[in-house]
Amino acid sequence: xHSLNLGIHELENSDIxxxxxxxxxxxxxxxxxxxxxxxxxxxEFSHLEQLHVGGKVKNLDAIGYxxxxxxxxxxSISKLPLHFINRLKKLKHLRILLGGREHIQExxxxxxxxxxxxxxxxxxxxxxxxxxxxxxxxxxxxxxQLREIGFDRGMEALEEITISNCxxxxxxxxxxxxxxxxxxxxxxxxxxxxxxxxxxxxxALSELEFITSKSKVDQEIQDSLxxxxxxxxxx
Numbered sequence: 001x002h003s004l005n006l007g008i009h010e011l012e013n014s015d016i017x018x019x020x021x022x023x024x025x026x027x028x029x030x031x032x033x034x035x036x037x038x039x040x041x042x043x044e045f046s047h048l049e050q051l052h053v054g055g056k057v058k059n060l061d062a063i064g065y066x067x068x069x070x071x072x073x074x075x076s077i078s079k080l081p082l083h084f085i086n087r088l089k090k091l092k093h094l095r096i097l098l099g100g101r102e103h104i105q106e107x108x109x110x111x112x113x114x115x116x117x118x119x120x121x122x123x124x125x126x127x128x129x130x131x132x133x134x135x136x137x138x139x140x141x142x143x144x145q146l147r148e149i150g151f152d153r154g155m156e157a158l159e160e161i162t163i164s165n166c167x168x169x170x171x172x173x174x175x176x177x178x179x180x181x182x183x184x185x186x187x188x189x190x191x192x193x194x195x196x197x198x199x200x201x202x203x204a205l206s207e208l209e210f211i212t213s214k215s216k217v218d219q220e221i222q223d224s225l226x227x228x229x230x231x232x233x234x235x
Contacts, residue, residue, distance in 0.1 A: 002025060002026045003025065003026065003027040004025055004027070004029070004030075005028075005029045005030070014037055014038050015038050015041070016037070017037070017038065017039065017041040022045070023044050023045055025045065025047065025048055026047050026049045026050065027049065027050040027051075028048060028050070028051050028052070028053075029050075029051070029052035029053075029073075030052070030053060031052075031054035031075060031076070032054070032055040032056050032057060033055050033056070035056060036057065037055070037056060038057075038058055038059055039053070039057050039058065039059045039062045039063065042062040042063055042065055043065045045065075045066060046067070046068065048066050048068065048069060049068055049069060050070060051063065051066065051069060051073070053072075053074060053075065053077070054074070054075025054076045054077065054098075055075070055076055060077065060084065061081070061083065061084040062084075063084050063088070064084030064085070064087035065087075066088065067087075067088070067090065069088050069090060069091055070090055070091065070092050071091075071092070071093040071095075072085070072091055072093070072095070073094075073095040073096075074095070074097070074099070075097055075098055075099070076097075076099045077099045078100040078101065078121075079101050082104055082106045083106045085110070086106075086108050091112055093112070093113070094112050094114070094115050094116070095116040095118075096116070096117050096118070096120060097116070097118035097119060098119055098121075099120060100120060100121035101120055101121075101122065101123060102122050102123060102124055102125055103125035103126070104117075104126075105125070105127075105128050107131065108131060109131050109133055110132060110133070110134070111134045113134050113135055113136045113157065114135075114136065114137045115137070116139040117139070117141070118139075118142060119141065119142035119143070120143065123143050123146060124143075124145040124146055124147065126146060126148075126149055127148075127150070129149065130151060130152060130154075130155055132155070133155065133156075133157070135157060135158050136159045136160065136180075137158075137159065137160045137161075138158065138162070139162045139164075140163050140164070141162070141163075141164040141165055141166070142164070143168075143169070144167055144168050146166050147171070148169070148171040148172075149163070149169065149171070149173075150172075150173045151173070151177045151178060152174055154177045154178075154179070155177060155178055156179060156180060157180060158178050158181055159180050159181060159182050159183065160182065160183040161181065161183070161184050161185070162185045162187075163187065164187040164188065165187065165188045166189050167189065168190060169189040169190055169191060170190040170191060171191065172186065172191055172196060173199065175200065175205075176200040179203075180202070181202040181204055182205060182207060183207040184205060184208050185210075185211075186210045186211070187211045188212065188213050193210055193212075193221050193224075206231055207230065207232065208230040209232055210225065
């Protein structure tokens with residue numbers, strides 16, 4: 001068995017991950033709604049490459065022993081520190097959704113190329129985004145308290161950015177430091193289009209979508225982008 005998907009609602013044995021036959025897994029997904037699931041056994045999961053973990057867990061930092069992990073999704077994990085991610089040298093895809101935390105500043109410079117942040121309560125600080133030096137794709141959605149995203153140093157690899165439904169976000173700056181950026185989508189934020197479009201944008205940027213959800217305003221913006229030579233984001 002190489003893949004397992006578990007939805008755990010009632011479970012007497014919180015040490016289920018200690019079952020020997022699970023140690024050969026390459027792909028594991030589970031969410032524990034009520035029982036505090038013990039993750040200490042991950043020290044023995046030497047083959048695991050993809051992990052989706054959520055809900056009530058203890059010993060979260062044991063994920064740091066998964067040296068071959070390529071994909072990690074953390075679902076409804078609130079406030080527990082994320083220092084263990086710095087030990088995952090092969091990690092390329094990181095997805096954090098739901099739960100609550102103010103930032104992810106525990107994560108140091110890394111090799112992650114795809115970062116997704118969805119609907120995290122209280123999240124308001126992305127000031128260290130340039131620590132993600134290898135990033136090619138960034139997706140931020142449903143972050144009401146996030147006020148600013150700024151790129152204060154060059155990110156040579158970043159090609160795509162999607163920012164959606166971040167209604168408090170008023171500033172997106174430092175775009176000129178993203179020389180490889182090809183696609184940008186800004187949807188339902190507080191960013192002023194006229195101010196945004198006046199900043200220096202990457203020469204590689206060819207697909208730009210900027211939507212306020214106000215039909216008249218959006219049509220005017222679309223007309224302006226068309227005149228500037230931008231295409232709509234292709235799905």
